[in-house]
Amino acid sequence: MIPRSTVARLPLYLRALEEIAADGVTTTSSGELAAIAGVGPAQLRRDLASLGSHGVRGVGYDVAHLHAQVAAVLGVTADLAVVIVGIGNLGHALANYVAGAGAGEGFRVVALLDTGAVVGTTVAGLVVEHADALEAVVEREAARIAVLATPADVAQEVCDRLVAAGVTAVLSFVPRVLQTPDGVDVRSVDLARELQILAFHEQRKARGAPTTTAPPE
Amino acid sequence: MIPRSTVARLPLYLRALEEIAADGVTTTSSGELAAIAGVGPAQLRRDLASLGSHGVRGVGYDVAHLHAQVAAVLGVTADLAVVIVGIGNLGHALANYVAGAGAGEGFRVVALLDTGAVVGTTVAGLVVEHADALEAVVEREAARIAVLATPADVAQEVCDRLVAAGVTAVLSFVPRVLQTPDGVDVRSVDLARELQILAFHEQRKARGAPTTTAPPE
DNA sequence: TAGTGTGAACGTTTTCACAGCT
DNA sequence: AGCTGTGAAAACGTTCACACTA
Numbered sequence: 001m002i003p004r005s006t007v008a009r010l011p012l013y014l015r016a017l018e019e020i021a022a023d024g025v026t027t028t029s030s031g032e033l034a035a036i037a038g039v040g041p042a043q044l045r046r047d048l049a050s051l052g053s054h055g056v057r058g059v060g061y062d063v064a065h066l067h068a069q070v071a072a073v074l075g076v077t078a079d080l081a082v083v084i085v086g087i088g089n090l091g092h093a094l095a096n097y098v099a100g101a102g103a104g105e106g107f108r109v110v111a112l113l114d115t116g117a118v119v120g121t122t123v124a125g126l127v128v129e130h131a132d133a134l135e136a137v138v139e140r141e142a143a144r145i146a147v148l149a150t151p152a153d154v155a156q157e158v159c160d161r162l163v164a165a166g167v168t169a170v171l172s173f174v175p176r177v178l179q180t181p182d183g184v185d186v187r188s189v190d191l192a193r194e195l196q197i198l199a200f201h202e203q204r205k206a207r208g209a210p211t212t213t214a215p216p217e
Numbered sequence: 218m219i220p221r222s223t224v225a226r227l228p229l230y231l232r233a234l235e236e237i238a239a240d241g242v243t244t245t246s247s248g249e250l251a252a253i254a255g256v257g258p259a260q261l262r263r264d265l266a267s268l269g270s271h272g273v274r275g276v277g278y279d280v281a282h283l284h285a286q287v288a289a290v291l292g293v294t295a296d297l298a299v300v301i302v303g304i305g306n307l308g309h310a311l312a313n314y315v316a317g318a319g320a321g322e323g324f325r326v327v328a329l330l331d332t333g334a335v336v337g338t339t340v341a342g343l344v345v346e347h348a349d350a351l352e353a354v355v356e357r358e359a360a361r362i363a364v365l366a367t368p369a370d371v372a373q374e375v376c377d378r379l380v381a382a383g384v385t386a387v388l389s390f391v392p393r394v395l396q397t398p399d400g401v402d403v404r405s406v407d408l409a410r411e412l413q414i415l416a417f418h419e420q421r422k423a424r425g426a427p428t429t430t431a432p433p434e
Numbered sequence: 435t436a437g438t439g440t441g442a443a444c445g446t447t448t449t450c451a452c453a454g455c456t
Numbered sequence: 457a458g459c460t461g462t463g464a465a466a467a468c469g470t471t472c473a474c475a476c477t478a
Contacts, residue, residue: 005447007417011410015392029459038394041459042449049461057455057460074413075420082412089310094408096306102392103409106416144419145412168422169415171408175232175319177255185418187411191311191388192320193228194404195299195362196291198386199323200224201402202361203292205385222469246437258437259471266439274438274477438477448467455460 002073006047010070012037013044014104017067029060076106081143083167085158086150087114087128090173094147099124110141131158138165148172219290223264227287229254230261231321234284246277293323298360300384302375303367304331304345307390311364316341327358348375355382365389 016036020028034044048055048066051073055061071077084095091114096102099109112123113131121128129137137143146167150158155174162170169185172178175193178186233253237245251261265272265283268290272278288294301312308331313319316326329340330348338345346354355363363384367375372391379387386402389395392410395403 003447008410008414010417011407011413012394014413015409016394031459036394040449042451043447045460046448046462053461055460058458059456060459073417075416076413080416080419089306089313093306093310097408098412103412107412145415169419171411171415177229177233177253183422185415187415189406189408189411190228191314191406192232193225194388194406195315195320195324196228196231196293197225198362198388198402198404199292199297200227200290202297202386205400220469248437257471259473260469262438263440263470270439272438275436276478277437436478438475440473440475442472444469444471446467446469448465450465451463453460453462456458 002050006050007074009037009039009043009047010051010074011104012039013047014067014070014074014076017063017070021063021067026063027060028063030055033061071106074106076104078106079108080106080145081110081141082107082145082147083111083113083138083141083143083162084109084147084149085113085131085134085162086148087112087116087118087123088149091147091149092123094149094173095124095126098147099126107145110143111137113137134158134161135165138162138167143167145169145171148174148178150174152176219267223267224291226254226256226260226264227268227291228321229256230264231284231287231291231293234280234287238280238284243280244277245280245283247272250278288323291323293321295323296325297323297362298327298358299324299362299364300328300330300355300358300360300379301326301364301366302330302348302351302379303365304329304333304335304340305366308364308366309340311366311390312341312343315364316343324362327360328354330354351375351378352382355379355384360384362386362388365391365395367391369393 016033019036030041030045034041053069082098084091095109095112098107112126112128113134114128115131118128119130144167146162148155148170152174155176159170159178163180163184172186172188175190180186233250236253247258247262251258299315301308312326312329315324329343329345330351331345332348335345336347361384363379365372365387369391372393373395376387376395380397380401389403389405392407397403
């Protein structure tokens with residue numbers, strides 16, 4: 001019903017709406033919202049129309065109403081329990097970010113897991129537990145969402161255990177393609193991949209630009 | 218010439234090839250590579266064909282040759298200078314990751330910048346410099362690529378200064394849409410966005426699954 | 435026989451352009 | 457007059473199926 005690519009943009013609109021609301025604006029237009037979200041106005045209108053939105057022709061969109069609607073569609077109205085596995089520098093940063101307002105209001109970090117010296121210490125207001133208790137923790141918290149920030153060589157194993165314990169959505173920061181059964185969603189954030197994509201475009205600029213455009217001076 | 222979506226997958230193939238090479242395998246097939254990279258065999262073949270690859274019919278691809286070719290296309294053969302701005306927990310983690318082998322062999326962290334107490338300390342083998350010297354540092358290192366891990370409220374300003382100093386590619390971890398002139402590539406890693414996308418699918422599973430599929434049991 | 439390279443079908447996403455509502 | 461919602465077109469991406477080659 002709602003296209004994948006639209007879903008991927010809804011968070012941008014949600015944030016744009018929050019930004020606008022913070023300025024005290026109560027009504028906005030596709031043009032204004034699109035500019036903040038970094039997309040085209042026609043695309044924004046189609047996206048919002050696909051979720052049954054009712055803007056007012058000739059006027060625009062009601063900021064508060066639209067925000068509530070987008071939040072409802074995304075399912076970030078109730079707090080979703082999140083377990084974070086791997087509390088190195090990265091996991092530490094992620095824990096603070098999600099526990100703070102960073103990830104929006106829809107998420108609650110309920111447990112941190114690791115196997116190393118950080119076990120027993122307090123991070124982002126939670127005591128780090130030992131990953132041996134992974135299954136118990138996931139079931140205790142009824143967590144469906146896990147963030148994976150472990151070393152690469154144990155990631156698949158940890159992922160398998162998470163899924164077996166009831167996790168159905170994984171956000172992985174590990175540079176490996178994870179194997180999961182149907183019904184489990186995996187999203188992967190991959191620093192190396194992003195840098196390599198940038199490198200490709202850098203190369204094209206360095207090679208192509210001087211021949212297709214006049215070199216600067 | 219090479220489609221965007223293909224470029225975005227090349228890093229996956231590069232890593233798959235490294236994984237295979239580590240096992241001592243010298244020849245591989247589209248099926249094997251695709252399985253490791255998590256894509257379909259036909260897609261992999263089309264991707265590789267688009268960059269002028271020459272696999273051998275009936276045999277497959279030469280691992281070492283293909284790796285060199287993909288690396289060359291991505292432009293990760295020479296070391297690219299990377300500046301990281303914002304050395305909090307996240308920036309710290311990113312610095313260690315890129316400085317180690319994490320991001321592959323094509324990148325070299327040449328400077329770390331911040332404004333806080335970390336200035337003067339050593340992180341990932343580099344002394345953190347003050348962001349006041351941003352322009353001087355970018356020019357000194359001839360850096361074209363920057364990683365942005367600052368607080369959100371200064372991100373646009375820092376980005377503007379980076380671009381003015383000569384940076385043409387930015388990898389941002391800040392939850393804001395950055396405004397940049399043409400010719401500057403921005404890639405954005407957005408934790409909140411990823412979690413919200415997962416939340417959407419979780420909601421669909423919770424609502425749709427019981428009615429469309431038989432409930433387990 | 436095994437496995438690539440690719441024309442052609444298919445599906446998805448984006449963009450245009452304008453009718454229709456306030 | 458201004459701005460949304462949307463049919464239709466265009467662009468893009470994926471998948472199929474098979475001819476072709478070692």
